[in-house]
Amino acid sequence: MNYNHQISRITAASLLTSGKCPLNCHYCYIPKTALMKELHLDIAESLSNGAFIKNLNEAIGKNLSHLGLWGTEPATTLRILSKKLNDITKAFPKIEKIDFSTSLVFIDPIVDFIQAMDRICPEIKLGIQISLDGPAFITDENRFKGAAQKIPENFIKLIKKIQKIQLKINFRWKVTLMIDNIRKMIEESSGIDDFYLYFKDINNQFSIINKNKNIKLEEESYVPTLTVPGKYTTEDGKAFATFLKKIHEKNHESSYTYSLKRIVNFYYELSNKRTMFTCCAADSSIGVSDKIHICHHGFYLDKEKYIKSVLAENDMNNWSVSYFNEGMVNVLIKWYTPEINDNFAKNRLFYVMRGYHDFWRIHLANVSAITKELALVGQTEKLFLKNENYLNLFSLFINIACSCPIESFLNTGSIHLTPISLIRMFGNGAFREILKTI
Numbered sequence: 181m182n183y184n185h186q187i188s189r190i191t192a193a194s195l196l197t198s199g200k201c202p203l204n205c206h207y208c209y210i211p212k213t214a215l216m217k218e219l220h221l222d223i224a225e226s227l228s229n230g231a232f233i234k235n236l237n238e239a240i241g242k243n244l245s246h247l248g249l250w251g252t253e254p255a256t257t258l259r260i261l262s263k264k265l266n267d268i269t270k271a272f273p274k275i276e277k278i279d280f281s282t283s284l285v286f287i288d289p290i291v292d293f294i295q296a297m298d299r300i301c302p303e304i305k306l307g308i309q310i311s312l313d314g315p316a317f318i319t320d321e322n323r324f325k326g327a328a329q330k331i332p333e334n335f336i337k338l339i340k341k342i343q344k345i346q347l348k349i350n351f352r353w354k355v356t357l358m359i360d361n362i363r364k365m366i367e368e369s370s371g372i373d374d375f376y377l378y379f380k381d382i383n384n385q386f387s388i389i390n391k392n393k394n395i396k397l398e399e400e401s402y403v404p405t406l407t408v409p410g411k412y413t414t415e416d417g418k419a420f421a422t423f424l425k426k427i428h429e430k431n432h433e434s435s436y437t438y439s440l441k442r443i444v445n446f447y448y449e450l451s452n453k454r455t456m457f458t459c460c461a462a463d464s465s466i467g468v469s470d471k472i473h474i475c476h477h478g479f480y481l482d483k484e485k486y487i488k489s490v491l492a493e494n495d496m497n498n499w500s501v502s503y504f505n506e507g508m509v510n511v512l513i514k515w516y517t518p519e520i521n522d523n524f525a526k527n528r529l530f531y532v533m534r535g536y537h538d539f540w541r542i543h544l545a546n547v548s549a550i551t552k553e554l555a556l557v558g559q560t561e562k563l564f565l566k567n568e569n570y571l572n573l574f575s576l577f578i579n580i581a582c583s584c585p586i587e588s589f590l591n592t593g594s595i596h597l598t599p600i601s602l603i604r605m606f607g608n609g610a611f612r613e614i615l616k617t618i
Contacts, residue, residue: 191245191274192465193236194476197261198251199223202285205311205323207358207407210252210480213489219480223251226470227260233271238520239468244272249280250467250476258289262296269301279307281354283323284331287338298347306349310335311356312402315378317371318361332382339390348394352401353379359407359416362423372426376402403435409587409599414559414608421609428617436606437617439581443573444618450576455537457580462533472518472526474533474595477586481509482517508590516589532595536585542596547575551603560607574611578603 199220204212226232236244247268249261258280261268269275278297282290290308297306312331313319319328335351342349357365365371379402386397404427406420424434442457449456455463459475467473471482480486487509515532518525548571554560564571582602585595592599606614 188243189464190240190466191243192248192460193240193244193246194248194250194465194467194473195232195236196223196251196467196469196476196479197227197232197249197254197280198256199480200256201252201283203253203283203323205283207322207356209477211490211493212252213486213493215486215489216252219483219486220252220256223469224257224260227257227264230264230267231470232468233264233267235468235470235520237271239466239472242272243274245274245276246465247272247275247278248465248476249278250479253283253285254280255282255284255286255289258293262293265296265300269304275301275304277305277307279309281309281311283311284334284338287334287341290338291341294342294345294347294349298345302347304347306347308349308351309354310351311354313355313357313361314375314402317364317368318357318375321361322356322358328378332385335382336385336389339386339395342395343390343392345392346394348396350396350398352398355402355404356407357404359410359412359419363419366419366423366426372423372430372432375404376430376432403433403438405435406605408582408584409591409601410605412601412605414604417560417605417608417610420605421613424610424613428613433617434614436577436581436610436614440577440614440618442580443576450540454540458537458583459585461585462530463537468520470520472520472529474516474529474586477584478512478517482513505590508593511593512586512589516586516595533585536595540579543579543598544572544575546597547578547603548572550598550600551575551607554600554603554607559604561609561612563612564607573615574607577611577614578606581606 199216199218199222201208201210201212201216226235236247249258251257284290294306297304310331312328313322314328316328319331320326365375368374383397383399390397410416412420424436427434443450446456461475465475467476467478469479469482473479473482487506491506516529518529551560551564551571551574555562555564564574578598582598588597588599589595591601
């Protein structure tokens with residue numbers, strides 16, 4: 181494979197822009213340690229001195245059309261990037277959209293960035309994803325006490341402050357549920373109704389306050405998603421199935437219904453366009469720091485001091501720490517995290533990732549085989565042993581709805597193999613419930 185040929189496919193980049201966050205959410209895949217402050221200073225320096233532009237240019241070049249700002253909390257460095265917008269637009273004239281995800285704890289840096297874009301590059305669209313999980317019994321549990329009230333308040337304050345801009349902005353919600361959240365929602369009689377009413381109330385406040393036609397909110401974007409890959413048991417899968425049944429009975433959907441609809445709506449492409457059904461990692465998008473990453477999920481893992489600091493934190497309760505294996509991370513760095521200017525290593529990365537994006541066989545065979553083994557020992561439904569068509573459709577679904585090469589690698593040692601935890605989660609009635617929505 182020629183690197184120049186592959187790089188022509190890549191038009192989007194996730195840029196590492198922060199290394200610190202005021203929160204320590206229970207489900208965050210980035211374990212926080214004291215060393216993060218040091219990493220953040222290095223990242224901020226790269227933004228201030230413009231090294232990030234050189235890195236983006238070396239990694240992607242002039243084809244860059246979509247720039248995502250990623251890290252622990254991108255708002256912490258937005259003021260630096262506000263001063264670099266002229267340089268960004270000159271270096272990458274094809275940019276059409278910039279986006280970032282935020283906890284919305286800070287609003288002033290976001291206002292500054294919006295106003296700078298409105299002044300310097302109003303033709304570029306801005307996407308802002310707000311992490312918010314639901315009412316207090318969910319968000320305050322996942323994030324911090326009072327978050328369920330503070331974040332919507334900050335959102336309304338933000339909307340009020342940007343009413344005069346001409347820039348086109350699209351806001352959307354990002355809901356992440358832990359299994360404890362799901363259990364509480366199905367155990368409390370009003371739990372599910374409270375969840376949906378919470379977001380509808382915020383959406384109504386937005387509709388009343390916002391008078392700017394350039395500012396949009398995806399009002400139905402609060403569809404629930406799971407913490408993945410998690411450490412899910414058979415009982416967790418049964419609870420998740422109950423949750424889906426209850427929300428479907430109330431005419432609501434989860435994000436997983438949309439994944440299944442993709443199979444149904446584009447079934448004629450399944451045999452020849454596998455890449456339509458995978459994520460964009462190292463296909464149309466890459467992660468960029470001072471190295472190249474499969475996607476933003478690989479950020480920080482190439483920092484040896486950080487990995488050692490995570491492994492040294494014995495009392496850290498972050499759910500993903502138990503998956504940290506120094507040997508596995510070293511393999512990820514060696515084979516999947518090339519230097520910016522190492523064309524040989526970049527060619528090798530994209531060659532391997534083409535196998536991930538273009539071919540189904542090992543992915544489907546793996547999920548089918550493991551699902552049957554789990555069914556034999558009572559950890560997934562027996563129906564998988566009786567109905568081959570059901571099993572095949574389940575395998576397709578899992579490889580579309582749960583497509584994440586780095587999570588697969590860190591959990592199984594291969595980008596091609598789905599973590600067993602996810603098969604348990606969807607294989608105990610949840611997939612059957614999702615099928616009913618089609």
